[in-house]
Amino acid sequence: MKPTSEILARLKAITGEKGFIGDDLGMAPHLEERRELFHGRAAAVLKPASTEEVSAIMRIAHEAGVPVVPQGGNTGLVGGQIPDQSGEAIILSLSRMNRIRGIDSANNTLTVEAGVTLAGVQAEAEMAGRLFPLSLASEGSCQIGGNLASNAGGTQVLRYGNARDLVLGLEVVLANGDVWNGLKGLRKDNTGYDLRHLFLGSEGTLGIITAAVLKLFPRPEAVSTAFAAVPSVDAAVSLLRIADSVSGGQVSTFELVPRIGLDFLTTHLEGITDPLADRSPWYVLIEMTAGTRAHLDEAMEASLKEGLEQGLVTDAAIAQSEAQRAGFWRLRESLSDVQRFEGGSIKHDVSVPVSSMGAFIARAEKAVDERLPGVRVVAFGHIGDGNVHFNLSQPVAMEKQAFLGLWGEMNAIVHGIVREMGGSISAEHGVGQLKRDEIAATKSPVEMELMRSLKRALDPKGILNPGKVV
Template sequence: MSAQILDRIAGLVGSRNVITDAETMAPYLLEGRDLYRGKASAIVRPGSTAEVAAIVKLAAETGTPLVPQGGNTGLVGGQTPIAEGREIILSLQRLDKVRTVDPEGDTMIVEAGVTLLRAQEAAEAAGRLFPLSLASEGSCTIGGNLSTNAGGTAVIAYGNARELCMGLEVVLADGRVWNGLRQLRKDNTGYDLKNLFIGAEGTLGVITAAVLKLFPLPAARTTAFLAVPGPAEALALLNAAKAGAGGTLTTFELMPRIGVDFVLRHAPGTRDPLSESSPWYVLMEVAAQSAAGLDEAVETFLGQALEDGLITDAALAGSLEQRKDFWKLREALSEVQRQEGGSIKHDVSVPLHAVPEFLAQAIATVEAMIPGCRPVPFGHLGDGNIHFNISQPLGADKDAFVARWDEVNHAVHAIVTQMHGSISAEHGIGRLKRYLLPGVKDPVELALMKTLKATLDPQRILNPGAVL
């Protein structure tokens, strides 16, 4: 990167918002799981949509590649520049304004750098709910959530990030700004352009602001930690709960005993909610707009589930603190695996009916490939998304185990593909999975993706090397 280009960029955003020293750049260049360590010419931190547009226009003029980045919490390397170091990281964190909140229209407009937690808090302050919920919500940003079409724990009731977005403001690859911040629930005036950019991981345009969909705050919520004999019973319980749990089923998370053991072993302050162990567990939440009778309705539903053999034990949260304790068992699952050595991970989805069979086949396959390995599958059973993680055998060599990542991925993804599932349920493609796309995408679909990229970013300056 020439000093002249960096000087021109500094003239657009101010010299203090152009970072080039290695120590300050380092946190922007490291992917959270340490799978990628990138290089970049600079970190540029624009403070407005106009500044983003000016930077992108200059990048188009000079052929400078840009990597848009939000909170740097992505898990497939889509926010990490490639090792050559030619790119500039375009950090959107300074675009952090909540522009408007409209409780009557159940919408809010926020900029891309607003953290998910802050968006939730702004909605709650207006008596509304923004239901997207992720473990990284304190640091991930709305722009990143939309760019990856984030999922999380409430998809069963409210949908992915795509379903929660009504409009976008986007800087195109030539520096033009598309203002699509429409607060309309009905708008059939041609192509729905926002869906081109949601889930595109910054490869087609830079999201700078969004209209988000809000909901009434629930008047009551009941949280249950349930012991289930197996995934088949958990699936039957899910189908029954959708109609008979006394309210809106907002969360239905599946966890294996080994995962709970990991959390109890490594996460301070955690305890087992139930007196006896079970091979599998479900964390379930039901919400309602009326506080009257919800706990009683859930208790009645669980009593019937117990009689039917769908659950073997249950604990209902009697306080906010107990609810937090239940959630910690779920939210710490991924992090505590680090304490157990190497871990090979998958973010996959299959049709709901296929989840039990997928788990049976995938567990048997990896155990045959690596005797002594410890499968720790968990995730959002309510939408068919399983994080199929495998921890190394006890006493094994971590590097040798992780070196089999591609081999294990291939075997697990083959089962997913056979069941008409997806190799990326909610984390995106990024750099980690882009080489897998030709093997799983319909050729026509992949050709259309490449056509869109060539049309909207003909110079390939936006996040080169990600997705395609």
Template sequence: MSTDIAALGAIVGARNLVSDPQEMAPYLREMRGLFHGRALAIVRPGSTAEVAEVLRWAARTGTRVTPQGGNTGLVGGQIPVAEGRQIILSLQRLDAIRAVDPEGNTMTVEAGVTLLRAREAAQAAGRLFPLSLPSEGSCTIGGNLSTNAGGTAVIAYGNARELCLGLEVVLADGRVWNGLRRLRKDNTGYDLRNLFIGAEGTLGVITAAVLKLWPLPAARTTAFLAVPSPAAAVAVLNRARAGAAGTLVTFELIPRIGLDYVLRHAPDTRDPLAETSPWYVLMEVSAQAEAGLEDAVSAVLAEAMADGLVGDAAIAGSLDQRNAFWRLREMLSEVQRLEGGSIKHDVSVPVHAVPAFLERASAVCEALVPGGRVVAFGHLGDGNIHFNLSQPPGADKAAFLARWEEVNAAVHAVVAAMEGSISAEHGIGRLKRDLLPHVKDPVELDLMRTLKAALDPQGLLNPGAVL
């Protein structure tokens, strides 16, 4: 290491300045293996003051910085560019839960707190923090906010942006903005908080946040439904919103091919219904009153079955059965890799347009890649579909994945025609950076560049991501 880099040890402690290639390796590769980076060192500060001192050092030396949380991002925004002339700023040691306020329904946590710990801390205080992601044991609050994470409860509670009241952020020059406000109403000028949420560490480094909490639900009903089509699923969604006598928290669309993948590769799983169906829905409703919820959900499903919108349904009768239903959904992403290469899309369209999108995008992919297997699933309640294409059986994986950009372009064209988004919840990162100019209004993109230049004039924060 150069003398300049070694000087960081005086800020964070020698053992928290990692330069050994073997120790650095886990920080330099993202979970899907699409991005491999290089860095001068991994710097692991343990406080906001240390983060500020590191960024002041970076500003003095002109060293670029890639912030990183739990390294669970799916678009490469947490991996440094290949030339390696930068440091990774790992926020994992900022892991304090600073305060839990049940009466005010808020919790103040540092950026390195995992989502699972945040949820557990809220529950211990009799409260709910509703952000729900399969990677909750590894992903961190700072990363969740930096990517404006979504998940399976957005239909009820919103994305990470809607779950945050205040932030603490270290700017590119090392100044600290203390915006840790716990107020629901604060009309005192520009909303700086929302500049940094979803910015993927390009405008500043989030070090702490005030999160919104809710009372724990008194009752919860989880159902697994067989539906003949996505259009039928949308119709059931609208009925459940209106008549389920509670808060519709989850409404996940699952294709039969995805369920087959899970049953084939995931141990301790089984088909939850007697008859097969082309599509399924995992639905969950919660309420603050214990009585009457399951009866109300059963009534909605009975009416939907009578009208041909639902072919069969099972309501979880125990926690084990609920967990079994959820395992079928949560394993969908993981098992796809066991079927070979998978070209992925994280897109959204208006909810009413989801059936037409699935039909058109599937036709496009099947024409481009004969024998390719469409695996489309996700958050129907908010229009976010993970539209993935598995390689044809027996095909060459590398040759198939080499068509990633071609397939993306075709699917994104369908998304654009339906006024949707090419990135619903995963962010832009490096994977979709070059696509952004084609989907953003030119004035909007110019405003983004103006903000970047104002807050990070040296271009030191997460270079190569987003812009």
């Protein structure tokens, strides 16, 4: 139900002027996202400054049946943070809840509020001489609450796991305003169901995450980064296994870069040149991290040497300076954005078992080309996790809107192959609005009903982020 002016006044009394936006101009940045796929309307944007304020807002929303859309840094790629067009919802932005609540060095944990940016969390860990390993290209603007709500992945999952693996405790405001204080820093706790995992990855549909206890790790003193040319995706996977065993599990990043992506980068971005002399269909960015430099350099060199001997690597360069390392990373991190210079782009964020990565890319490439000859496949990303961003750039001469009109059809082709290969149609970006209608086809009726039962139990009035996920 749309909030009446009386309800809006009560909500404003909770947050004060500073935490209430009711005008169109002020709300505008919260109503659209960067891919411009989703545009919504809202009755107000609320920016509470404390858990108590979130709780008071939820009590009123629950009582009046007002939909609530939680929003973090608004960098999500599936429209989960954007309300529908009805204008009935209030957006609950966590951006003012941005305090560091404490650090426990001996326990290796950091307790933060949901609105701290990911970069802010990383910086806090660094100041304490530790590492918080979650790392995404959007880290300057996304917030830890959004990262946890979407169970973000990123470039170090291989070594440290997804966002859900980095959390020991949560504080969550439930749909009816009750506060669950689960801010325990325990590494072992088998007293019943592990409730934090209900909320991690639930995309704001089961509760509002207001704070979290995060795991910290030793800061790696040594880093070895290489950019290697590989003849095929299968060769890349074999190289990963070599690097993993030679280094004793110290590979923290293993990212696939396609030749066409490198061509886009060298054509459109200032200061980017080919890092290797010869052209290759595929490349990988490999990073190992550990405590002692000598050991790492040896491990990287030995891995690449073995790869060369086995025909899995055709050329490679190991970064000799921080600037060269940053240059390799810039290549990887600019891949998503650079596609906009080549016209329309249809995205897929999919996963299959790492062992099936080569077969999946080959099959999907053939299938989309059969449907639209000349479509340009830009498949890149977290190959070490079996996760590829299988993006399609439009054929050179095609009209952009006509190409984007094929979004659903291309998704159906690619996701069909993913399903047949036992994969996931959303590896790390979530479901949101974009994939809501598709997930039923990828899950069994039992699994869907379990998800709906959980939603009904935790949000019986269906006010939390309606129209998303289930």
